[in-house]
Amino acid sequence: MAQPLLIKICGLRRPEDANAAVEAGAQLGGLVFARQSPRHVSLREARQVRDVLFGRAEVVGLFADNAFEEVAATHQAVGLDRVQLHGQEDDAFAERVEAEIGLPVLRAVAVSEAKEAEAADGRSGSALLFDAKPPDGSAQQGGHGQAFDWGLLDGYRGERKFLLGGGLTPGNVGKAVSRMQKHPSFAGVDVSSGVEREKGVKDAELIAAFTQAARAAR
Template structure:
């Protein structure tokens, strides 16, 4: 039996965002704690989102080059289910997260070529998130609304599961799924800017459309 496609809505900032995600069947919700992101939430906002996600979707905390102590304190304050590392963290850092905080690590890997996808399997993580590379000089690591060439996924030969991100929208997610599901490791999709009506402002209608399109694919 084929496992259901995992759908992650990232950059949730309000209770309304979270309700739109869970009401339409998203299994993962992302809270951004990366310093440079316009989608960054404070602890008060994070608690409101988590209250909606709890029992309905996995709560993923996204960090990018945050200090280990900050990640641990955020988990203790909010109660995360998974840590997403989206910066330049090394393997020792990812391993420390899993050993000392006790949460699985979803490792974002910027990809432009098949060789970069192939190299991912040498990184430490419980699962990967293949994403587009940020524009040159950008401090923000993700959420730019830019897709990469999905043919590059053919380079990945690993057995660890991965989600596909980077420029996904309700209009192109079905095509992305068809390209990615040729690999046995593909388990889901991740979207942030593709379901926004403005930078960092989610649109419930776009969230619904994205999830419906992903499920139909």
């Protein structure tokens, strides 16, 4: 029997967007603490979103090259369930988060060549998120709305579960799920800009359409 498909709605900044995500059946909600992102949330905003997600969906804090002390302090202030590392953090940093903060790490891996997916199992972290590489010169690691060649993941042989991100929308997520679900480690999908009506503002109808399309393909 197939495992339930995990759906992560990332870049939540408003309580109403968080509610739309859980009402649509998303099991993970992402809060962006990477300062260079247009979806960055303050601690006050994060707590408001967390209050909506609490007990209904896992709260994932996304960081990109933040100091370890900031990751720890954010968890203390907000109450996270998981840390997503989306920058240039090394394995020692990921291991320290899991050992000292006590939260599982979702490790983002940007893919533009098959060898990057093949090498991903050597990275520290409890689970992986395969994403598109950012455009040249961009300081923002994710959330660009760009897809990548999903066939590049065929060489990943690791047993750790992974989410697929990068340019997913209600229009293409069904195709993505159909393409990925033959992979034994595929666990779910991640979306941010693909369910927005403007940058940083989610659209409840797009969220619902995304989750419906993803589950229909499963």
